Amino acid sequence: MNRSRCLLAVAALAAGCTSTPQPSGAPERPADVRTRVLSLLPPTLADRAGWAQDLQVAFSALNLEPSVEQLCAAIAVAEQESGLRADPPVPRLGEIARRELDERAERAGVPRLAVAAALVLPSPDGRSWNERIAAVKTEHELSDLYEELIDRLPLGRRFLASRNPVRTGGPMQVSVAFAERQAERGYPYPMKGSVRDEVFTRRGGLYFGVAHLLEYEAPYDALIYRYADFNAGRWASRNAAFQNALAAVTGIPLVPDGDLLPPDAGRDTPPGATETAARSLASRLGLDADDIRRDLARGEGPGFEGSRLWQRVFTLAERQGRTLPRAALPRITLEGPKIQRKLTTEWFARRVEERQRRCVARADSPE
Incomplete structure (x- = not known):
């Protein structure tokens, strides 16, 4: 790194x-x-x-x-x-938005023909919803249009579930x-x-x-x-360094993406790759499965580097004779409707x- x-x-x-x-x-x-x-x-x-x-x-x-x-x-x-x-204007935003609507409708079980029929109807300004979607240039315009669509079209409420799909802006x-x-x-x-x-x-x-x-x-x-965290989520760089140290100790390949637990992990959630690797060291770490899960959950906030799991994994890793960094750029390929080429968090x-x-x-x- x-x-x-x-x-x-x-x-x-x-x-x-x-x-x-x-x-x-x-x-x-x-x-x-x-x-x-x-x-x-x-x-x-x-x-x-x-x-x-x-x-x-x-x-x-x-x-x-x-x-x-x-x-x-x-x-x-x-x-x-x-x-x-x-x-800022987003190239081809109307096209991206229209495709997003179709994908969300499909996930909600709404036929594409029904969506197409609803979007040719006139909107309050006289243009069809399709025409207005095609004309949007910025995410603010699109966000406002989605809010109006959700409010005016029952079909929009059904497959947008009152949730505006524009999630970032400014x-x-x-x-x-x-x-x-x-x-x-x-x-x-x-x-x-x-x-x-x-x-x-x-x-x-x-x-x-x-x-x-x-x-x-x-x-x-x-x-x-911090720039990497801004893109990948707070503390992702710290967590990626932990994943690298854990991989060095166990020999188990891990993708250092900064995600220590599966999304929305609860007590009964099956362990992911990072947790499984940590559990393989349980006896050497002097920690049980609950201890490991509890400490990994601290990866969502400050202070994980003070946990027993973090400190003991790094102690084992550094017995191999070299000091390991406490931060690493996460290895993540960026995805999203606005991304048109292969980009990464490191980039x-x-x-x-x-x-x-x-x-x-x-x-x-x-x-």
């Missing part, structure tokens, strides 16, 4: 401290933070002052240190995800579900509509995206692992890392 190497020595030093540094001493004046952000944003970006304002508010509200490195991390993710656009392509959980802890702006609506705004998308990227503790020595993380380096370099060479 390659470590992040910054082009600038000062950036490398600061980037190593990635346990979400908090402000120390007197807080900086908002105007000073905005000035710093302006020096980091691409010079050709439209409404740079507005972006600077929204980023400054996000860092202040989340009590995050507005360092050059952390500000550039947020800017780099937004640049990678949306080209620094609040509601300049950082943050999950709507994450934003809804985050908003329960507070939100620095008056809520004009739903949390979903706020995700598609620049201010809301940046606030929730920065929270997802930086507002959690993780045992990382480089920001690249995403390294692209963001490159953008963050260029952003940090702008701090030393202002306009």
Whole structure:
């Protein structure tokens, strides 16, 4: 696994401290933070002052240190995800949306002919639903259209089950579900509509995206692992390192994808590959099956690296004579209706890392 190497020595030093540094001493004046952000944003970006304002508010509200490195991390993710656009256009979105409707209808047992018949009906603006779907350019437009379709068409309620299939949005392509959980802890702006609506705004998308990227503790020595986590899920890089260590001890091949248990695993869920490998070491670890399941469940949150399972697996692995990294880029192939070519979480993380380096370099060479 390659470590992040910054082009600038000062950036490398600061980037190593990635346990979400908090402000120390007197807080900086908002105007000073905005000035710093302006020096980091691409010079050709439209409404740079507005972006600077929204980023400054996000860092202040989340009590995050507005360092050059952390500000550039947020800017780099937004640049990678949306080209620094609040509601970016998606190529062939109407076609993708229409195919998604057919697939969801099929899973719900709704005949395609019935879907086709419903979508040729006129919608409230006079166009057919098909025409409106074909015309959408952004996820915000599509999300609003889905909400209207669910509300107006009984057939839509049946196969969409009152669940809008647009699950991410905004300049950082943050999950709507994450934003809804985050908003329960507070939100620095008056809520004009739903949390979903706020995700598609620049201010809301940046606030929730920065929270997802930086507002959690993780045992990382480089920001690249946060970029991977942003794509794969919090703590995925930490968990992938554990899977690598477990594979080294057992000799059992494991895909280091960061998923330690099957989705929604309960007490009676059969063990997956990682749990099975860990159970094969039960006697050497001094842990039983319940202990192992309990510790693996901690992989969904902070502190797994303090568990007996983590510590004992790494102790066994390092008896082979070398120190193993405590973070690794997860090996995941990205999938989804918007993805048209083979991409991976590592590809995403390294692209963001490159953008963050260029952003940090702008701090030393202002306009």
